[in-house]
Amino acid sequence: MKPSNVRLLFARLRRQVEERVGAAEGEVPAFVLFASLTDGAARARTVTVSGAEFGACWRDLVQAAERVMGDARIKPAWLRVDWVERVEKMTWSALETRLRKVKRNYYRFGISLDSAFHHAFLETELNANAMLYGGPGARTAVVNDKNFRRYARIRHGLANLDRRPEGEVWQFSTRGVFLALNSPAVHELHGAGRDAGRRVIARLEASDVRALVAAGSGYLASQVGETGRFTYGWHPCFDREIPAYNGLRHASSLYAMIEAWGVTRDATLGAAIERALAYLMAELIRADGEGEGARAFLVEENGEIKLGGNAVAILALCKYCQVTGRQDHLELARRLAEGVLFMQDAATGRFRHVFAWPDMQLKDAFRIIYYDGEAAFALMRIYELTRDERLLDAVESAFRYFIEAGYWNTHDHWLAYAADALALHRPRPEYYAFGVRNVAGYLDFVIDRITTYPTLLELMMAAERMVSRMQADPALRGGLAGLDLDKFYHALEVRAHYLLNGHFWPELAMFFANPRRICGSFFIRHHAFRVRIDDVEHYLSGLVAYLAWRERQADGERRDASVALAM
Structure with a gap:
């Protein structure tokens, strides 16, 4: 040398x-x-x-x-x-x-x-x-x-x-x-402190966020093999592969990749999406019946059907339809939605979480709160494509249960997505109140949390969409009385910037066993810097939403400037 x-x-x-x-x-x-x-x-x-x-x-x-x-x-x-x-x-x-x-x-x-x-x-x-x-x-x-x-x-x-x-x-x-x-x-x-060791970025610009989205989605694309199956994750300290697999996280990571492709339109990412989508449909989803009312389910390798698995598969297929303009996978999404309806108790609105394939026996009535929000959000997304009122009615029934059970106390990002989508189509005060209560009182946690906790940015961005509509509508504005708006937007920015501490910048990746493998990805520090496809997924979804918000702000500022010049 x-x-x-x-x-x-x-x-x-x-x-x-x-x-x-x-x-x-x-x-x-x-x-x-x-x-x-x-x-x-x-x-x-x-x-x-x-x-x-x-x-x-x-x-x-x-x-x-x-x-x-x-x-x-x-x-x-x-x-x-x-x-x-x-x-x-x-x-x-x-x-x-x-x-x-x-x-x-x-x-x-x-x-x-x-x-x-x-x-x-x-x-x-x-x-x-x-x-x-x-x-x-x-x-x-x-x-x-x-x-x-x-x-x-x-x-x-x-x-x-x-x-x-x-x-x-x-x-x-x-x-x-x-x-x-x-x-x-x-x-x-940066020197000492939580930002120590990574590059100084005083304020995230749209170009910075785009670069982070491109890097993170590029990492996910690199983990999709020729068969369409992901490499599930890595322990980067010693470059050890995580050998497990999870069909739900395959689908949810695919969903985030499609969100990111809507931003980058990168050809390599697009090709990886097609492979992962083909694997999802051929290897992970099983049909249950034919004709009108036929159902489909995402089935894990252990034979479990998870409510959340069906939900995120719907989200991936609907997002694909949205960003590509193609409708060829909509029928499969509709069948998966029929599967979600099967997993809902029609009398109470409550979702049942885990069934066994193929005998369809109930295995767990409840497993994790995420599944409820995922299911309601997925039904809203396919409703927007099909306008099937049964789906909207099912989400309203679910939210009656969520409200009665006080689910806003979970501060769950998926419930925030679902509340935002439902309130957009059925703008009832109780749905907006749920969305506000889901984040109000939680802002100190969002600001101060030491871990990067990427779903907190997703929570804030879903809530922001509701907040912005409420601010613009005099009939809804009173619902914001219990929310400190200055603190809300401060918390949103703090959390977006804090995600920089979970990114494998080259100046950090270089100290690990295989720098190029992980560079550009996102990690969970307290799990020994673990990089797993679903970890990266949540960073991406939050950053894509944050970028969209920043661009809406910029568009509004340009319109205001144009009006001022015209006066």
């Missing part, structure tokens, strides 16, 4: 680093610099230098990076440089006490084993190597001794690790910058 490849990347970053770096706080070297490089195909290699003078440290950092890349015969495509800002010395015992107060995978600091930073680990190294992850049974961060020793040996050649309670360690925070070889942009990275 030519040394100039590494030097070219560093030369592009030096000015940005030198303008931002300052002497570290604490009894440590004035300058501690980290460089992390990868070709995108393997976990980044990180080197550390420290010293009293920036210029000498930078020279040493470039040389160390050249040696590492040369020894590995890797041509770097991504470079990230971090520098230490603040340091706190403590004992291992104190550190472990602190970890027990932090949600798993939410420890956002680096750790050095010595004051000179000869044996230091960035926060991204710690988390991407599961060094502080004790497994799904550990609710808080904890030192994973096996993983910690493994990476300490790889990174620093440490054969032994002294973790005596009284032993000293140094916790530190950093700032950084990132660039890719094929891009002119240099990205400043």
Whole structure:
């Protein structure tokens, strides 16, 4: 490998680093610099230098990076440089006490084993190597001794690790910058806090959201095989495939892909949709009868028929009809809707959740609240295409039960979608009241929730559609009395921006075992950065809805400007 490849990347970053770096706080070297490089195909290699003078440290950092890349015969495509800002010395015992107060995978600091930073680990190294992850049974961060020793040996050649309670360690925070070889942009990275380590985006522009939708849907397309079956998911710390499968999530992920295709019109995404759609219809859906009133059901591999499975299959087929203008799958959607009606108790409006195929015996009257909202929303979507009043009547019957049972207390995003769609066609005060109560009183949770919780943005966007109609209609406006509108819109924006912390930006993906596989996807941090098709699906659906809202805002502003100019 030519040394100039590494030097070219560093030369592009030096000015940005030198303008931002300052002497570290604490009894440590004035300058501690980290460089992390990868070709995108393997976990980044990180080197550390420290010293009293920036210029000498930078020279040493470039040389160390050249040696590492040369020894590995890797041509770097991504470079990230971090520098230490603040340091706190403590004992291992104190550190472990602190970890027990932090949600798993939410420890956002680096750790050095010595004051000179000869044996230091960035926060991204710690988390991407599961060094502080004790497994799904550990609710808080904890030192994973096996993983910690493994990476300490790889990174620093440490054969032994002294973790005596009284032993000293140094916790530190950093700032950084990132660039890719094929891009002119240099990205400043956030320092300590929940945004730590990813690029600074002060305000989401429509172009940013479109790029996120394109990246996330591109990831889902990459997971659709030739047969149309998804690769269900990955544990990215060690590039381990999740071997399970779930037909409901196949259909719901397909639905999100179709939503995204309505934004991007990407040909590769379109081809993946066709494959996944064919698999859904041929392998996952079973017919039950022929002719008038014939039903169809999405059947899981274990023989379960889930109310939610039928519902999201309907949503996928109806969304496909909507964005393509084709009606050839509408009859199958209608049969799936007949299946949903079969699963509803006509007397009470209550849905029954799980049946067994093929004997159609009831297995679970109730399993999870999501199914109810999914079913009501799906019936509304097919109603909009068929105008079959039986479907609308069934949703009203369901909502009478939802209201009586106080389902707004669940703050469920699917119920928000359903309430919005029902109120649009039957604008009765009780439906709007349900939608408002579903989000009012929940805004603090939306603002403060530490996990990215992508369905919260879906909840907010569905509620916003109702809120905007209520604001515009004097007859409905009084229903907003219990909702703090300023706080509502603040919560919406906070949640949309917070989703950036669940995106595998290249500056984060580079620390995991197979960066290119996950780059552009979305993850669940507290599940060891798990990437599963349904995880990505919910991020996408929220962002697509947020983009549509931003574009409606922009259209309104343009109309107002045109009117002002004409006056």
